[in-house]
Amino acid sequence: MTGARQPLGIGDVRRHHLSVVLGELVDRGPRSRAALAQRTGLTKATVSALVADLLDRGLVEELATPPAGRVGRPAIDVAASAGHVAGLGLAVDVDHVAAGVVDLTGRVRVLHRRPSDNRAARLGTVLDRLRRVAARALGDAEAEGMACVGGALSLPGLVDPAGTLLVAPNLGWTAIAGDDLVARLGLPAGIAVTLDNEANLAARAELRFGAGRDLSSFVHVSAGVGIGAGVVLDGRLVRGAHGFAGELGHVVVDRTGRPCACGSRGCLETIAGSAADASSDAVAAALAAALRSVVQIIDPQAILLGGSLAGRGDDFAAAVGDRLQGAALSARWPCDVRPARLGPDAALIGAASVALDAVVADPTLVPRRSPADRTA
Amino acid sequence: MTGARQPLGIGDVRRHHLSVVLGELVDRGPRSRAALAQRTGLTKATVSALVADLLDRGLVEELATPPAGRVGRPAIDVAASAGHVAGLGLAVDVDHVAAGVVDLTGRVRVLHRRPSDNRAARLGTVLDRLRRVAARALGDAEAEGMACVGGALSLPGLVDPAGTLLVAPNLGWTAIAGDDLVARLGLPAGIAVTLDNEANLAARAELRFGAGRDLSSFVHVSAGVGIGAGVVLDGRLVRGAHGFAGELGHVVVDRTGRPCACGSRGCLETIAGSAADASSDAVAAALAAALRSVVQIIDPQAILLGGSLAGRGDDFAAAVGDRLQGAALSARWPCDVRPARLGPDAALIGAASVALDAVVADPTLVPRRSPADRTA
Numbered sequence: 001m002t003g004a005r006q007p008l009g010i011g012d013v014r015r016h017h018l019s020v021v022l023g024e025l026v027d028r029g030p031r032s033r034a035a036l037a038q039r040t041g042l043t044k045a046t047v048s049a050l051v052a053d054l055l056d057r058g059l060v061e062e063l064a065t066p067p068a069g070r071v072g073r074p075a076i077d078v079a080a081s082a083g084h085v086a087g088l089g090l091a092v093d094v095d096h097v098a099a100g101v102v103d104l105t106g107r108v109r110v111l112h113r114r115p116s117d118n119r120a121a122r123l124g125t126v127l128d129r130l131r132r133v134a135a136r137a138l139g140d141a142e143a144e145g146m147a148c149v150g151g152a153l154s155l156p157g158l159v160d161p162a163g164t165l166l167v168a169p170n171l172g173w174t175a176i177a178g179d180d181l182v183a184r185l186g187l188p189a190g191i192a193v194t195l196d197n198e199a200n201l202a203a204r205a206e207l208r209f210g211a212g213r214d215l216s217s218f219v220h221v222s223a224g225v226g227i228g229a230g231v232v233l234d235g236r237l238v239r240g241a242h243g244f245a246g247e248l249g250h251v252v253v254d255r256t257g258r259p260c261a262c263g264s265r266g267c268l269e270t271i272a273g274s275a276a277d278a279s280s281d282a283v284a285a286a287l288a289a290a291l292r293s294v295v296q297i298i299d300p301q302a303i304l305l306g307g308s309l310a311g312r313g314d315d316f317a318a319a320v321g322d323r324l325q326g327a328a329l330s331a332r333w334p335c336d337v338r339p340a341r342l343g344p345d346a347a348l349i350g351a352a353s354v355a356l357d358a359v360v361a362d363p364t365l366v367p368r369r370s371p372a373d374r375t376a
Numbered sequence: 377m378t379g380a381r382q383p384l385g386i387g388d389v390r391r392h393h394l395s396v397v398l399g400e401l402v403d404r405g406p407r408s409r410a411a412l413a414q415r416t417g418l419t420k421a422t423v424s425a426l427v428a429d430l431l432d433r434g435l436v437e438e439l440a441t442p443p444a445g446r447v448g449r450p451a452i453d454v455a456a457s458a459g460h461v462a463g464l465g466l467a468v469d470v471d472h473v474a475a476g477v478v479d480l481t482g483r484v485r486v487l488h489r490r491p492s493d494n495r496a497a498r499l500g501t502v503l504d505r506l507r508r509v510a511a512r513a514l515g516d517a518e519a520e521g522m523a524c525v526g527g528a529l530s531l532p533g534l535v536d537p538a539g540t541l542l543v544a545p546n547l548g549w550t551a552i553a554g555d556d557l558v559a560r561l562g563l564p565a566g567i568a569v570t571l572d573n574e575a576n577l578a579a580r581a582e583l584r585f586g587a588g589r590d591l592s593s594f595v596h597v598s599a600g601v602g603i604g605a606g607v608v609l610d611g612r613l614v615r616g617a618h619g620f621a622g623e624l625g626h627v628v629v630d631r632t633g634r635p636c637a638c639g640s641r642g643c644l645e646t647i648a649g650s651a652a653d654a655s656s657d658a659v660a661a662a663l664a665a666a667l668r669s670v671v672q673i674i675d676p677q678a679i680l681l682g683g684s685l686a687g688r689g690d691d692f693a694a695a696v697g698d699r700l701q702g703a704a705l706s707a708r709w710p711c712d713v714r715p716a717r718l719g720p721d722a723a724l725i726g727a728a729s730v731a732l733d734a735v736v737a738d739p740t741l742v743p744r745r746s747p748a749d750r751t752a
Binding site for chain 2: 013217229231233234236238239240241242243244245246247248250251252254255289290292293294296297298299300301335
């Protein structure tokens with residue numbers, strides 16, 4: 001067993017408690033200090049001190065006094081702040097570049113998307129396009145008084161655990177170190193951006209803000225020309241040893257089928273990818289066949305159909321679910337199949353949430369503000 | 377996102393530190409207090425106090441003074457104790473019942489296995505057989521001065537997250553609550569036993585004591601009449617939402633193949649299960665096809681071939697690995713395929729380790745011994 005055991009120091013405990021309180025507010029919405037104390041098991045005095053710390057960092061805010069009608073001193077609710085700290089989401093896909101700014105409550109506050117054929121363009125040209133939309137997004141965020149603390153760049157390719165893009169076949173990009181790529185975007189110092197796979201980031205967004213919010217395990221299918229998936233188990237994204245977990249598009253559903261660009265035959269992508277232009281029924285049948293393997297191997301609570309599949313609606317999801325239940329083992333304990341919720345910007349939201357998750361895990365990443373700032 | 381965030385109290389921190397120290401000794405073998413301090417980042421004084429506590433609970437022991445030859449006071453090594461606390465492993469399979477006792481270092485100290493055709497027998501008869509081997513194993517352990525703190529019962533079937541056996545097709549057992557089943561074994565009070573799936577427990581044993589010891593992610597294939605698998609990610613077993621993760625035997629590898637008992641066609645089990653009596657080449661090809669889906673979906677570091685597959689040796693594992701790499705995506709980042717290490721008693725060892733893992737996670741589960749006991 002690989003040991004990740006580490007002792008805890010006093011600072012760790014305080015960080016952990018700050019994270020507990022901020023996480024409650026982000027996950028479950030505004031509530032009073034007393035309710036926070038009850039929910040977390042911390043004393044009211046401890047919660048008050050932690051909230052004061054989080055206020056000082058601009059991570060939470062006090063909501064206006066609730067309407068009168070209750071006797072006694074009104075409880076003031078505390079909420080995750082939508083006003084100060086934000087995450088930056090960047091995306092390059094085959095047909096567009098985009099940059100967005102997402103606040104701690106998951107709202108997309110700024111979005112710039114520029115259609116462009118990135119398959120035909122040189123790397124430098126694509127990065128120039130991305131640099132321009134990123135600069136505009138950051139400018140808009142600043143104008144609204146928001147500070148981006150970091151983020152991620154979504155790419156339609158395989159990213160290894162060290163953050164290197166191994167290959168993005170549809171862009172023709174191979175072996176690019178994340179740091180090198182990000183350096184060419186000319187982002188302001190202090191905004192750390194990592195690379196990640198589009199399907200992983202979309203799943204992450206659905207987990208935090210979308211259809212996966214109340215699930216601890218699901219597979220989010222992200223369909224377009226290619227078909228990727230984000231695998232979430234125990235509330236965490238599974239990346240795989242080499243970074244290519246979730247390559248659902250290359251699960252073989254028909255050994256005698258069409259050749260796939262990957263070198264195999266009858267991969268899901270050759271039938272259900274948008275380029276295959278197959279009938280809805282054929283797509284549902286191929287998806288169900290590939291998802292049967294998913295269910296047998298990891299038995300998730302639900303399958304979320306995202307990307308272009310989300311637009312096919314509830315009836316299509318139900319059709320896939322019916323075919324999946326035709327498999328005997330899963331018939332008895334069905335796996336729920338439903339559309340994803342966040343639409344085409346899921347990966348961008350997920351990219352921004354990388355930074356937001358880091359802040360929730362360790363609120364001390366955001367410095368305390370000076371007294372002058374606080375009165376502003 | 378489902379929140380498992382909890383605040384930490386002082387007792388939690390101490391428990392955590394005890395767990396850190398005991399875990400180091402169990403995972404990495406004997407070492408001095410100074411080495412433990414260096415490795416864990418705790419002060420030497422803290423480590424000494426924690427070791428004293430663990431000595432008092434009989435969980436660690438001091439090794440004899442190392443041979444002379446070094447100047448100064450010799451460092452005394454501390455080791456996980458093989459002498460006091462143990463886990464009880466129980467197993468029912470189609471052709472035998474077994475009970476074993478495993479110490480904190482992973483050694484099987486007692487093993488009683490009784491061949492019997494459990495397919496033809498009534499539930500009560502099978503439980504009587506198990507009760508007898510369990511009583512003998514516990515008697516032998518007591519004679520050696522060891523106390524079993526708990527364990528698990530390995531079954532060839534699906535066990536849900538609440539510990540209920542949903543179905544064990546080859547035994548003809550369905551819907552048995554774990555507590556009811558265990559109550560019929562007449563175990564002494566204080567020995568808590570839960571039910572688990574054979575493939576899960578075998579994977580758990582390989583993770584803690586076998587071929588998975590240095591891996592954080594792997595899939596352990598447990599082959600016999602049926603084919604199950606244990607999926608380990610981030611050093612933890614993946615159970616699935618309904619308890620049937622790892623049902624590798626029912627991944628379809630040939631849509632037009634033989635009907636399977638599960639109601640589908642061409643499941644891996646119909647080709648590579650021992651009842652199919654297929655050639656080694658056909659088994660390797662079918663395994664590789666099913667494992668390709670595993671690799672695409674979760675991208676583990678390695679595949680461990682256990683059960684009857686382990687006996688086929690390194691050449692067979694290499695043949696499966698070669699066929700798996702034939703799939704283009706994994707060719708570039710190959711997944712290691714190798715035989716498992718613990719042999720036919722892997723599930724029994726895993727069953728015992730359920731209790732040992734609980735003790736490592738929280739050493740305070742084992743009470744401090746009275747002064748009289750300590751001098752004994």
